[in-house]
Amino acid sequence: MPLSRIARLRAILDRSSVARYALLSSVAQMVIQLILETGVAVMHNNELALVSDAYEPALAAAAVKDATTGLSALPATDPRMQLYTAYNLARALFVYHIIYMLATCLQLFFTFDSILHQNSVELVALNTINLGLFGYSLMQFFQSVSTFNALNDILALPALLKSAAPTAAAAAKGLVLKTTSIFHIPSMVVSLLFLAGGAAATYKLHHDFGWAIYKRIGANIGLRRQMMHYFFLMMLLKLDIFFYSTFSLQFLVIQTFADAPMSNTIIHVGVSFIMIFVLVILCMRGVRSENARLMQAFMVGTVGCMGYLAYKLWQATTEARFEPVKRSILFSIVVCLILALATLVNSFICYRNFGTGLKEHVSRQASVRRRREREQQQQQLQHQHLAGSTASVPSAAAYAPSPPQPAAAAPTAAYAQPPQQQQVQYQQHYQQQAPPPQQQQQQQQSAYHQATAYQQTQYSNGGSAYQQQSSSSGYGQQAGGNKSGGTSYA
Secondary structure, eight states, X not given: OOOOHHHHHHHHHHHOHHXXXXXXXXXXXXXXXXXXXXXXXXXXXXXXXHHHHHSHHHHHHHTOBOTTTOSBSSOTTSHHHHHHHXXXXXXXXXXXXXXXXXXXXHHHHHHHHHHHHTOSHHHHHHHXXXXXXXXXXXXXXXXXXXXXXXXXXXXTOHHHHTTSOGGGHHHHHTOOOOOSHHHHHHHHHHHHHHHHHHHHHHHHHHHHHHHHHHHHHTTOHHHHHHHHHHHHHHHHHHHHHHHHHHHHHHHHHHHHHTTOOHHHHHHHHHHXXXXXXXXXXXXXXXXXXXXXXXXXXXXXXXXHHHHHHHHHHHHHHHOGGGSTTHHHHXXXXXXXXXXXXXXXXXXXXXXXXXXXXXXXXXXXXXXXXXXXXXXXXXXXXXXXXXXHHHHHSOOGGGGSOOOOOOOOOOOOTTXXXXXXXXXXXXXXXXXXXXXXXXXXXXHHHHHHHHHHHHHHXXXXXXXXXXXXXXXXXXSSSOXXXXXXXXXXXX
């Protein structure tokens, strides 16, 4: 039976109290922030429902399109048209509540995945998500305040009261929308607290996860650096998928409510599909199989997507339709640009490392090999457990009277030797026995720290010992498709 992820996670949590704290804290953060964000979304929709009930005729008149131009029949200066535009943009804010809820679930995924695979690089992504949640809660609060203030200014226009619904004229006269600060402020405080707690847990987990990488690839400094670049690239791709998806979703919703041309929507959907799916698949398959053409196609496509993001950044800063949501859309585009640039640089580093031995540790065959090793370990543990349970239950023969003992035999060669030589043989015998599991782990960790310190000393000093080790292991030599010209990693 293969070792399931739940069983692996349970074994890790049993060994590490820090991992238990990190996972429980992540679950609590998701539950609390989902409750608070749900309160924000419900209160926001309730306030907008007051506007639609009081000014339903005005909103219906502004929604009528001209048959020739396809635009609203009312001029832009008409109070009913101003209310219609501000109301639609306020309705579009629901997409930000969905994005925030998805981000809270994403931080739990990164916590679970980093603990399960003992990947310290994904802890960086976890802290990035927590930092983004805190910043997004601040921006969401200010965006909600500015949106409701703009709506209140329009609702206070005397000319707009004439277009109110007859049954709601009294309510429309003194209508003032309330901000959602009653939920936003606790959300910001909770985000800040979990950001600090997650950073503290990350610092402690980083030391525990370093041992897992050592067991996987050994103490080779160069190969460990390549593995860290690979992990960092995989982490960036996961962040790219999330932030590209959220940018595409909010831009699509804003264009829908702002009555943008259909051609812009089709182009946006096509580019978004390439950014989210095609480029990510090219990069993952290219770096794991060390396929140079796939990586080159990925890098060219990433540069093209960065150009598209730069164009959208220019649109968001110059066009009036993005004014109510300018802060959030700029934040999303800037984050996507930073992630795209970081992914491009790191993918180029991984591309230059092709042919140096990393493929044997990250390919599909390596994954199958590690899974078989875990299955063998599980079978050994099951056999040991069965053997221990069988030995602990006494049989019926144990209670039978013992037969008469024969006369003492002559002493063996070991016992016939002098006492000092017997003691030496006893020490050699016990040194050959396997130490307890806890002592084994301590010995292995001590060997890991000693080997790492030695490798770092040799690597920094440029000693001949490291160069000889690199050349003998084939790391410094150039294999098939390496781009460094056959020089050593140093």
